[in-house]
Amino acid sequence: MTPQCDAPVSDDDLLDYWIHAIDGTDAERIEEHLFGCAACSARFEAMASLGVGLVELVRRGRIGGIVTRSLLNRLQREGVHVRQYVLSPGERVPCAAFPDDDLVVLSLRADFAGSQAVTIALLGADDTLIDQVSDVAVGPKDIEILWATPGDIIRRMPSSRRRVTVRSQSTHPTVLAEYELDHTALPVTGSE
Amino acid sequence: MEVPLERLTSPPDGCYGGRLMADYVGVTDGDLARAVAETAGQAEEAESELYRRFASRVRFYGLRHLRDEDAALDLAQQVMLLTIEKLRSGAIRDADQIGSFILGASRTMTIDLKRRERRRERLRDVFVVEPLASAPHDDTSLDLDRLGACLGQLPERERLVMLLTFYAERSARQVGDELTITEGNVRVIRHRAIGRLRACMTGTGGVQ
Numbered sequence: 001m002t003p004q005c006d007a008p009v010s011d012d013d014l015l016d017y018w019i020h021a022i023d024g025t026d027a028e029r030i031e032e033h034l035f036g037c038a039a040c041s042a043r044f045e046a047m048a049s050l051g052v053g054l055v056e057l058v059r060r061g062r063i064g065g066i067v068t069r070s071l072l073n074r075l076q077r078e079g080v081h082v083r084q085y086v087l088s089p090g091e092r093v094p095c096a097a098f099p100d101d102d103l104v105v106l107s108l109r110a111d112f113a114g115s116q117a118v119t120i121a122l123l124g125a126d127d128t129l130i131d132q133v134s135d136v137a138v139g140p141k142d143i144e145i146l147w148a149t150p151g152d153i154i155r156r157m158p159s160s161r162r163r164v165t166v167r168s169q170s171t172h173p174t175v176l177a178e179y180e181l182d183h184t185a186l187p188v189t190g191s192e
Numbered sequence: 193m194e195v196p197l198e199r200l201t202s203p204p205d206g207c208y209g210g211r212l213m214a215d216y217v218g219v220t221d222g223d224l225a226r227a228v229a230e231t232a233g234q235a236e237e238a239e240s241e242l243y244r245r246f247a248s249r250v251r252f253y254g255l256r257h258l259r260d261e262d263a264a265l266d267l268a269q270q271v272m273l274l275t276i277e278k279l280r281s282g283a284i285r286d287a288d289q290i291g292s293f294i295l296g297a298s299r300t301m302t303i304d305l306k307r308r309e310r311r312r313e314r315l316r317d318v319f320v321v322e323p324l325a326s327a328p329h330d331d332t333s334l335d336l337d338r339l340g341a342c343l344g345q346l347p348e349r350e351r352l353v354m355l356l357t358f359y360a361e362r363s364a365r366q367v368g369d370e371l372t373i374t375e376g377n378v379r380v381i382r383h384r385a386i387g388r389l390r391a392c393m394t395g396t397g398g399v400q
Contacts, residue, residue, distance in 0.1 A: 011386070012379055018256060021363035034249060035291040041249050048252050050389055051358040053334035054343065058359045062340050065351055068370055074360055135348055139372055
C-alpha cells in the first residue's frame, strides 16, 4: 500500500515538471518532494511511463492521425523517415510506402475558409468507408491538413485506388475537397 | 557475511528471503537507512527494500534529465550502490534525510554524466565513427502495442495534445498557441487524455 501524502503535487505540475515546462527552483522543489514522498513518486512514474512510451511510439513512426507541421518537422529532424504526398483538390497521386518509410503523410490542401472543423474520410471501391477522422479543427489561415499513417500499414495495403474526402462539419456538411490515391502504379512492398 | 552490493535488485515476487514487502508498510525511509547503517552489510532485507523504494525514483529523475533509458538505469545503479556504501560506512549522519542524500547524489552524478556526454560528442565531431548496429528498442517497460492501440482510440484533439506535450515537450500555453485553443483548455484536455490512457492501459476502462 502506498502511503498517503499530506501535500500532494498536482498532476498538472508533475506533467509540467516532466516536460521541462517547470524548471529552476520550482523543479528542484518538486524533486525534493518526490524523493521524500512515495505516493507522489508513484503518480509521477505512472505518468512519465506513458510519456516514455508515447515518445517511443512516435520515434518508431507508429502513430496515425492528424499531425501539425511543427510536429512533422521535429519527427524528420530526429530521423523518422517520412514520405510525404502533397495533394491539391481533385488531384490524383501515385502513392506507396517504401521499405524505409516509417511514416506516410498526406498533405491535404484545400480552402478551409468558413469551416471550423472537418471530417476526413478514406473510401475504397464503391465508396466503402475504410477510415475516418472527425472533429479535425481548422482555422481560416490553414492551407493544409497533415494526415499520418504508419508505413507498415500502407505497405500491407493491397494494390488499389482510394478516395479521400474532406467535408466541413456543420448542419449542412459540404465537400471541401476530394483526392485520389493510386496505390497501383508501384509494386507492393513488404510482407504481402 | 556482508551482502555483495551487486545483489541489490528488486525481488521479482516482492519477497525477500521469506519476508514480504508488506512487512515494511509503516517503516519509514529513515528507519530503513538506520537499519542498513547500524548492521553494516548484514541487513540484506532493509537494503533491498531501500533499493526498491528509491531506484525507480532515481531512474525517472535520470530519464527526465538525461532522456536516455540506459543512462537512467546506470544512474539508478550507481546512486543506489553509493548510497548503500555510504550507509554501511557510517558516512550518512542523518538517516532521516536519506531521500535528500539520494537526490543530491543523483544531481551530482547527472551533472557528471552530462559532462561526459558533451565530451563524447566533441570527440565524435572530430573522429566520425559510424555505429556498428542500431541500439535495440526494447527498453521501455510499457506494452507499446497496447499503448499504440489506446492512443489510437483517443479523440483526435486529445491524441494530438498528447503528442505535442510528451513528444514535442510543449507547454500548455505553446500547445494552445499552436492549436488555437486556450491554455486552460489544453490543461483540461491533457488531464482527461492521460486519465483515459491510464484506464485503457490498466484495463480499468477503454477509451470512450
